Amino acid sequence: MNRIKQTFLALHEQKKPGLVPYITAGDPQVSSTVPIMHALVEAGADVIELGMPFSDPMAEGPVIQHAHERALANGMTLQRVLDDVAMFRQDNDTTPVILMGYLNPIEIMGYENFAKAAAKAGADGVLIVDMPPEEGDALSALLRQYQLDSIYLVAPTTSVERLARIKELGTGYHYYVSLKGVTGSKQLNIEEVSNQVAMLRQHLKLPICVGFGINNAQTAKAIAQVADGVVIGSALIDKMRTAGTDQTSLLAEVKQFIHTIREAL
Amino acid sequence: MSKTDYTQFPDQRGHFGPYGGQFVAETLMKPLAELQRVYAECRSDPTFLKAFHEDLQYYVGRPTPLYYAERLSAAAGGAKIYLKREDLNHTGAHKINNTVGQALLAKRMGKTRIIAETGAGQHGVATATIAARLGLTCVVYMGAEDIKRQASNVYRMKLLGATVVPVTAGSQTLKDALNEAMRDWVAHVDDTFYIIGTVAGPHPYPQMVRDFQSVIGQEVREQILKAEQRLPDHLVACIGGGSNAMGLFYPFLGDESVAMTGVEAGGEGLETGHHAASLSGGRVGVLHGNRTYVLCDADGQITETHSISAGLDYPGVGPEHALLKDLHRVQYTTITDEQALQGFHDLCHLEGIIPALESSHAIAFAKNLAATLSKQKIIVVNLSGRGDKDIHTVAKIEGITI
Numbered sequence: 001m002n003r004i005k006q007t008f009l010a011l012h013e014q015k016k017p018g019l020v021p022y023i024t025a026g027d028p029q030v031s032s033t034v035p036i037m038h039a040l041v042e043a044g045a046d047v048i049e050l051g052m053p054f055s056d057p058m059a060e061g062p063v064i065q066h067a068h069e070r071a072l073a074n075g076m077t078l079q080r081v082l083d084d085v086a087m088f089r090q091d092n093d094t095t096p097v098i099l100m101g102y103l104n105p106i107e108i109m110g111y112e113n114f115a116k117a118a119a120k121a122g123a124d125g126v127l128i129v130d131m132p133p134e135e136g137d138a139l140s141a142l143l144r145q146y147q148l149d150s151i152y153l154v155a156p157t158t159s160v161e162r163l164a165r166i167k168e169l170g171t172g173y174h175y176y177v178s179l180k181g182v183t184g185s186k187q188l189n190i191e192e193v194s195n196q197v198a199m200l201r202q203h204l205k206l207p208i209c210v211g212f213g214i215n216n217a218q219t220a221k222a223i224a225q226v227a228d229g230v231v232i233g234s235a236l237i238d239k240m241r242t243a244g245t246d247q248t249s250l251l252a253e254v255k256q257f258i259h260t261i262r263e264a265l
Numbered sequence: 266m267s268k269t270d271y272t273q274f275p276d277q278r279g280h281f282g283p284y285g286g287q288f289v290a291e292t293l294m295k296p297l298a299e300l301q302r303v304y305a306e307c308r309s310d311p312t313f314l315k316a317f318h319e320d321l322q323y324y325v326g327r328p329t330p331l332y333y334a335e336r337l338s339a340a341a342g343g344a345k346i347y348l349k350r351e352d353l354n355h356t357g358a359h360k361i362n363n364t365v366g367q368a369l370l371a372k373r374m375g376k377t378r379i380i381a382e383t384g385a386g387q388h389g390v391a392t393a394t395i396a397a398r399l400g401l402t403c404v405v406y407m408g409a410e411d412i413k414r415q416a417s418n419v420y421r422m423k424l425l426g427a428t429v430v431p432v433t434a435g436s437q438t439l440k441d442a443l444n445e446a447m448r449d450w451v452a453h454v455d456d457t458f459y460i461i462g463t464v465a466g467p468h469p470y471p472q473m474v475r476d477f478q479s480v481i482g483q484e485v486r487e488q489i490l491k492a493e494q495r496l497p498d499h500l501v502a503c504i505g506g507g508s509n510a511m512g513l514f515y516p517f518l519g520d521e522s523v524a525m526t527g528v529e530a531g532g533e534g535l536e537t538g539h540h541a542a543s544l545s546g547g548r549v550g551v552l553h554g555n556r557t558y559v560l561c562d563a564d565g566q567i568t569e570t571h572s573i574s575a576g577l578d579y580p581g582v583g584p585e586h587a588l589l590k591d592l593h594r595v596q597y598t599t600i601t602d603e604q605a606l607q608g609f610h611d612l613c614h615l616e617g618i619i620p621a622l623e624s625s626h627a628i629a630f631a632k633n634l635a636a637t638l639s640k641q642k643i644i645v646v647n648l649s650g651r652g653d654k655d656i657h658t659v660a661k662i663e664g665i666t667i
Binding site: 054055056057058059060061062065069072077078079102103104105106107108109129130131132134135152153154155156157158159162177180181182185 | 287290293295434435441452549554556563564566567
């Protein structure tokens with residue numbers, strides 16, 4: 001059984017919602033990524049979404065856009081993201097790592113090269129923001145061949161007909177985009193999200209994680225009532241940005257923030 | 266080999282062979298599907314088409330003349346060069362053909378807010394113009410760098426009632442403005458219509474913009490038959506995203522006797538890496554909703570482009586051009602900044618027309634091409650815009666203070 005499945009089964013048995021932090025690899029420093037990943041796990045993260053930086057991250061709000069810019073300025077590349085996953089796996093063989101990003105770097109690396117390298121590094125799933133299922137057949141088939149999950153987004157605008165397509169191609173879990181907007185937006189409507197997730201449950205069988213706009217423990221807790229996992233991205237990166245560049249204080253800040261959210265859940 | 270039917274592209278899902286498609290975040294799939302549905306209706310709806318053509322005639326000033334550039338032809342010393350005078354359109358470029366069409370769609374779909382991206386400001390002005398006429402709210406995203414370079418167009422947009430939002434992300438140019446417009450659209454999908462200015466972006470934009478711009482080639486066909494009783498031998502147009510070229514080329518794709526050349530911005534020369542020639546110097550990738558040729562590094566990061574003309578300064582290109590390149594139906598080449606400047610001055614001096622720096626690339630190539638052809642040959646160049654917006658750029662390069 002793969003790590004994603006195992007993790008959500010265990011969470012389900014414990015009746016615990018999953019905590020899914022997102023960081024951009026290479027931010028704030030190239031050398032900080034693997035230590036941050038371990039810190040996240042120590043503080044209670046169940047799954048890690050690791051952002052593959054891209055020059056044109058169209059679905060991101062300013063906080064994650066800047067994280068991508070910093071990472072690229074630091075010299076981060078797709079290959080180095082995969083190297084980080086491999087390094088993380090040397091000390092952690094249980095926490096699922098999802099590679100999240102945009103398609104162009106993968107087009108340039110080549111789908112098969114990427115799938116092969118990601119599997120070898122020890123990644124568990126891939127979420128490509130600008131690849132809806134209509135364009136995802138080729139990459140998803142290769143990911144499947146290398147035992148990697150294809151995670152697809154579900155949005156408030158996704159029609160019931162299209163849910164069928166997402167269900168057909170998606171594996172691992174579904175990522176529900178909680179609002180019409182970019183990452184880090186502020187107008188999250190909890191009641192609406194709850195209703196939507198309840199509706200999705202009638203159509204989808206995989207665990208549902210909710211993200212975009214969850215920026216504090218209270219919102220995370222409310223969303224966790226209905227979701228199998230909550231994704232925290234912009235709020236975490238914002239904390240890291242203000243923690244400064246000293247690695248010890250950075251890791252302490254990361255642990256404290258994630259720990260607070262874990263406690264609230 | 267059987268003859269290719271170029272009207273078969275794109276397919277139902279917006280693919281031009283391996284190119285095009287809908288590479289967008291999930292949230293945008295619904296508004297794109299709606300747009301696709303409404304546009305499919307409108308394409309063959311006589312009422313819509315009548316309204317579109319009336320606007321083109323009475324508001325834009327079409328048809329634009331096809332002008333025989335006698336002195337430019339003589340200077341080249343070969344083929345006859347005709348200019349399609351898109352510079353004479355309202356707002357001074359071909360861009361308005363498309364904004365008129367898309368704004369009518371917006372109105373039909375009940376959208377009250379229009380957004381657009383702009384580089385040089387021509388598409389922004391054309392969008393602000395039509396939004397003012399139809400009484401729609403208009404927000405234009407523009408790179409902070411471009412805002413500095415194109416102050417007069419920024420002011421024109423403001424005069425027309427649009428809000429111009431500076432984009433400070435990334436390279437602060439056209440591609441970043443497009444990213445920001447996409448982000449706005451995701452957040453306002455219910456009431457907002459996104460008017461993309463070129464034949465790129467997710468389906469149905471490449472098809473829709475091509476169709477609206479095809480009026481250029483349709484007119485050229487009639488006009489050249491009247492003037493010369495035959496089709497031209499060669500069509501020439503500049504290419505950034507590729508909308509003016511697509512508009513000129515499309516109605517002639519099936520005419521095997523008509524050769525076509527798309528002229529990309531060679532900047533300081535392809536070998537220097539400082540250019541904006543996606544087809545000549547790029548590789549196949551995915552950017553802004555479609556698969557096409559893009560300028561990126563070995564890691565797939567989109568690279569900054571360079572061109573003397575802001576309107577060509579874009580790291581992608583329309584997917585239909587990518588297909589036409591692979592099929593060898595259209596030849597793609599480059600003209601450097603320096604050559605384009607020469608073309609600019611040639612047209613000023615020889616014909617009394619100040620061309621846009623974008624169009625100057627096509628002029629420069631056509632002049633060289635004409636020199637290699639006999640006097641019986643006919644070349645049609647798309648003079649896609651006028652150059653008033655560029656006089657400060659040209660003056661600065663030549664060390665002149667206006």
